[in-house]
Amino acid sequence: MDARVIQQKSFASRFAVPASTVLFICALMYVLHHYLWMIAPPEVHRPVALVAGIGSFLSRLIPPLFIYPWAYFKGATPGERVLASLLPLFAWYILEVVAVAQVYSIGEALYYLLGSLLMLQLFANLSMIALCEFVCRIIVNRRGAKEKVFSPVLLAGIASGPAATWLLLIWGGGVHWFYIYQTGYKALFH
Numbered sequence: 001m002d003a004r005v006i007q008q009k010s011f012a013s014r015f016a017v018p019a020s021t022v023l024f025i026c027a028l029m030y031v032l033h034h035y036l037w038m039i040a041p042p043e044v045h046r047p048v049a050l051v052a053g054i055g056s057f058l059s060r061l062i063p064p065l066f067i068y069p070w071a072y073f074k075g076a077t078p079g080e081r082v083l084a085s086l087l088p089l090f091a092w093y094i095l096e097v098v099a100v101a102q103v104y105s106i107g108e109a110l111y112y113l114l115g116s117l118l119m120l121q122l123f124a125n126l127s128m129i130a131l132c133e134f135v136c137r138i139i140v141n142r143r144g145a146k147e148k149v150f151s152p153v154l155l156a157g158i159a160s161g162p163a164a165t166w167l168l169l170i171w172g173g174g175v176h177w178f179y180i181y182q183t184g185y186k187a188l189f190h
């Protein structure tokens with residue numbers, strides 16, 4: 001990439017600020033959705049919890065659309081951009097594993113991450129990351145860089161979201177994946 005197009009900023013500016021800003025919004029939505037009932041009357045809690053619940057879901061589904069371009073144009077490396085974009089989802093995964101581990105073994109709690117909803121969120125994030133990379137490359141090329149826009153990895157990344165949607169939800173109404181998931185669970189834990 002042409003150094004005149006994007007200057008690499010400090011680690012905080014290119015990684016920590018984009019990731020932590022979105023992570024803070026995710027945490028705020030989570031706290032409002034799950035804990036506002038403790039201090040707010042029902043007429044305040046219910047509408048706020050509804051909006052925060054939707055925001056909580058979206059805050060782990062679409063962060064790459066915000067974080068990836070932000071980190072890209074601050075000069076983050078490809079690894080930093082991907083990791084920063086996935087941090088909100090990984091934080092959610094940790095919360096989910098901790099919650100499930102209160103009832104099941106840690107192995108079962110980790111296996112839970114292979115469930116349809118959590119896998120779909122991961123592949124949706126990966127698909128959005130690839131799409132953002134594609135769009136960012138187009139933008140920097142218009143600014144004078146000579147960056148290759150298409151690559152097999154990008155196309156596979158973009159296709160991973162729709163492919164996961166088909167495999168996990170559409171193929172047999174999700175029953176086939178659930179059967180595979182349950183068979184694996186039985187083999188490992190029973």
